Amino acid sequence: MRGVAARTASGEAEGGPALITLTPLDEPALARLLEAAVAGADPLDVMPPVDGPPGWIAARRAAFLDFHRGRSLNPATAVERTWVVDADGIAVGAARLERHGDAVEAGIWLSRDARGRGIGREVTQLLLAEARSSGATRFIASTTPENRGARSLLAGLGAALTIDGGEVRAELPLS
Secondary structure, eight states, rough: OOEEEEEEEEEEEETTTEEOOOOOEOOHHHHHHHHHHHOOHHHHHSOOOOSSSSSHHHHHHHHHHHHIIIIIOOOTOOOOEEEEEEEEEEEEEEEEEEEEEEEEEEEEOOGGGGTTHHHHHHHHHHHHHHHHHHTTTEEEEEEEETOHHHHHHHHHHHHHEEEEETTEEEEEEEO
């Protein structure tokens, strides 16, 4: 995924399967990602909390941009690689990999209208391929007990799931 990776989603969208691409995060892609978040996600689902009234207020939008610039775009502070998830050319979420020793931690969020279409499964497959090519030996992820879709997807891939309070941790060997 040095450039753009593409796959066809297994879930049916209107008019057939969606073409899924992962675009490496840069400033233009970050602007598209913010648009996708504002249109289809709760701020608490896609970024750390920001004081103020609920919703996508100006301060929260600025914090979203700063968050991603700090974690992915600024070479001095970057801790992960992030991609914009596109379905048929439209930004619908983000995917990330963060290195932890011999493991990579994956994270995905999708806008509400992109969920349940098989996009998460395809993005996970692309992240697994990238994790393997990076030399990682373990793929880890976390979700909430209420997120049945993510739990089912991870278990279906063979990940061992453990529950610790309000977090479900998944670990999958990459050998």
